[in-house]
Amino acid sequence: MSDSSDIWTGTASNYDHVRPTPPMALLDLLTQLIGTPHPALVVDLGSGTGLSTALWGERTRQVIGIDPNADMRKEATRKLAGHPYAAHIEYREGFAHQTGLPDGCADIVTCAQSFHWMEPTATLSEIARILRPGGLFAVYDYDWPPAFNWELERAYEEMNARFDKLLRERALVQHLPLHSKSKYLERMRESNHFRFTREALLHHIEQGDATRFLELIQTNAFSHQFKLKTITEQEIGFDHVRQAAYQHIGSEPIPWYFSYHVRIGIK
Numbered sequence: 001m002s003d004s005s006d007i008w009t010g011t012a013s014n015y016d017h018v019r020p021t022p023p024m025a026l027l028d029l030l031t032q033l034i035g036t037p038h039p040a041l042v043v044d045l046g047s048g049t050g051l052s053t054a055l056w057g058e059r060t061r062q063v064i065g066i067d068p069n070a071d072m073r074k075e076a077t078r079k080l081a082g083h084p085y086a087a088h089i090e091y092r093e094g095f096a097h098q099t100g101l102p103d104g105c106a107d108i109v110t111c112a113q114s115f116h117w118m119e120p121t122a123t124l125s126e127i128a129r130i131l132r133p134g135g136l137f138a139v140y141d142y143d144w145p146p147a148f149n150w151e152l153e154r155a156y157e158e159m160n161a162r163f164d165k166l167l168r169e170r171a172l173v174q175h176l177p178l179h180s181k182s183k184y185l186e187r188m189r190e191s192n193h194f195r196f197t198r199e200a201l202l203h204h205i206e207q208g209d210a211t212r213f214l215e216l217i218q219t220n221a222f223s224h225q226f227k228l229k230t231i232t233e234q235e236i237g238f239d240h241v242r243q244a245a246y247q248h249i250g251s252e253p254i255p256w257y258f259s260y261h262v263r264i265g266i267k
Helices: 012-018 025-033 070-078 120-130 150-169 181-191 210-217 221-228 238-248
Strands: 041-045 062-067 089-093 106-112 131-142 196-208 254-266
Touching (some): 025 196, 025 254, 041 120, 070 089, 120 181, 150 238, 196 210
Parallel strands (some): 041 062, 041 106, 106 131
């Protein structure tokens, strides 16, 4: 994350507005697996604007979100005003592989929609260091796009394929050091930091209209390349996706069906 977190600078408010919030069933699952309904400390790595952090406020004595990007932390801190469990929630500057936390301090460590930006070997070593024996690590991501309309999804996939092709042709991939999500569980097992690992699937429903869909698209790697003008909206056919979004979703929110892949390791 030390090489890539700057891509989120200037996008924090919009990111927080359009990105989904993790399902509350996630908290039930993770705390049940280790028999700890109310963990003393949860650490959320790559916490961003706090979407995956603040939801722990009611369930834990303390939750610490760690993120290197100042804009994202500022937005996360701003939202604590008026939060009923703000006293339990803290945000710190730091990296996933260098948290600055003491050994064995955390009951649960989470990483939501951000582990692919992190160097996996060093990050897993740090997670194992700060977890107590019997503690749990969960890295989770949602499938994108959510299930809501097959024609719009096909238009998005075609645009995404053009974007990936241009990234490779223009040698821009090295500026986005992404690690494959499909190998998360394999990496966790090969690290030998966990005595038990498995994957679970959770589902979540949110509402969204065409505007939210288009804004959410622009909180990923697309927007960074648009901002740098290394790839343009016209080149990948963003207008076609925009038209499809208003045609198939429109201005009235409809249900969005998210599937979350949760990879779990017990220390």
